[in-house]
Amino acid sequence: MSFPEIRPRRLRRTPVIRALARETSIEPRHLVLPMFVREGLAEPSPISSMPGVVQHTMDSLRRAVADAADAGVGGVMLFGVPAVRDARGSGADDPEGILNVATRGLVDEVGDAIVVQTDLCLDEFTDHGHCGVLASDGSVDNDATLERYVAMALAQARAGSHLLGLSGMMDGQVAAIRRALDAEGFTDTLLLGYAAKYASAFYGPFREAVDSQLQGDRRTYQLDPGNRREGLREALIDEAEGADIVMVKPAMGFLDVLREVRDAVQVPVWAYQISGEYAMIEAAAANGWIDRRAAVLESLLSIRRAGADAVLTYWATEAARWLGE
Structure with a gap:
């Protein structure tokens, strides 16, 4: 018997055929831009380990968010860097704290054009750098931390935040905050x-970006990088507690987890392309080892292909403009 020749390359023959046959796409609306606003700055402050990324003043933040909205970016995720820190992270729920002031200003100015999102965690606001309140033995007290998260959530909601990013990895945080907000x-x-x-080695540049005071690590509350099933379990718990969206973080080293979470939950799944992922590509491109634009877009496409409905990335505005060309 003779069979027709099977030639998959027919689907790759020309650019228009490849475009028509492409299984995964990425659009500006799929991107969320993480941004840092620091109290007391007179001008934007470059972050040395993240070329092109800065700690913003209030004025530069407004301009950058307007630029992101103009490029079609779906959202911005705000991180506040206060001038003063203490053990309980008092600035986190202070209505006049840097994050809440920035949120109010942006929602008033661009809230109809872009989703204004806020990081809900204590690490930027504590003098010990952990994501929660410390017990007498130096460990992070889960339930005492939930009380602080609730206060922080209410402050951010009152400031007008459209979406709260619960990044602290405390047990029960989604349920506690949802009850309080409702x-x-x-x-x-x-x-x-x-x-x-996950407790990743690739968060290093972020710690410069928020001037982290952390000593030690966060392995008692963030996930062990070797655990795939545990990541899926956590996502299912968050969905059951009322999360509208669940996150996998980091992105590129955990695409298998991302795929499994996407297949298991009914809510949107996002992924965070973290600071170390950004820094690696920027460093390789600066040395002429890779094509920067092609590598950035390929990295984003791979995260989308693995199942992310949206991607937090420091390239959001730049990539959105490339995609719009």
């Missing part, structure tokens, strides 16, 4: 559960 009438405020957040 009781105060903030039933429309979205919750993004950082469900599968």
